[in-house]
Amino acid sequence: MAKNSETKPDRLLSVHSLEGLSPQEIESVNRAGRPSAALIHETIRAEGESELRRPVSALLASGFAAGLSMGLSLLTEGLLHEQLPDASWRDLVTSFGYSFGFLIVILGRQQLFTENTLTPILPLLHHPNLKTLRQVLTLWMLVLAANIAATWVFALGLAEAPAFNSSERIAFLEVSRHALENDFEATFIKAGFAGWLIALMVWLLPSAGAARPLVIILVTYVVGIAGLAHIIVGSVEAAYLVVMKDATFGAYVFDFFLPTLLGNVLGGVLLVAVLNHGQIARELKEED
Known part of the structure; x- marks a missing residue:
């Protein structure tokens, strides 16, 4: 890691080749420049x-907290939906409620499954071995289980x-x-786009600084207004339908859970983690 920190200035801007700049001026240019893809990746x-x-207990606790927090998206959307008139613009406003749970989870550093389609995948791509793969799969299973369990608890509490x-x-x-209005194929495609957007948001956050809340709101608003399928927010919604006897558990599993999980993972891992890693893999290899 010391080696990475030593090369950080070069990853921001290649200014050492510019003539006539003092070391202090080079440092000033580096601080003023945008972080490079390599720095964001690292x-x-x-x-x-x-x-x-992280220990198992910490992952489970954080994942359960995240699942409960994501329920606030449905709560906020529903309350806005109930308070606003039935007009053509209502969904444009209520979709801002979709972002609320994401704000709490991401700014509160809670474990959300769809963030983990990028964050732990980069170590796996850097160290492609069975040990790291087992660690990633364990993290995924623990966080997903905790997230989903919490969404059912929230849905039951909201109903009762x-x-x-x-x-x-x-x-x-x-x-x-x-959450249950589309068939398997349509839900899978919508979930792919959602996984892609959420992982892109994670990629943007390290360089966002004070604009982090705005980035979270804008990206997740697009997910909400487009009706894309997110495994955790959608689980709260689909579980609520089951609890209220508006849908069956089989519909939850086969029409929502499976296609959404597959789509989110595909969108996050393949379209973002692999492609974004690929653009700087050679640079990282040369530095190593």
């Missing part, structure tokens, strides 16, 4: 290495809580129904 990879070393009136419960149902 920042995320370092985070991934750290996540792969006396704090919400009948019109609000109907709004939650109306917001949730899109």
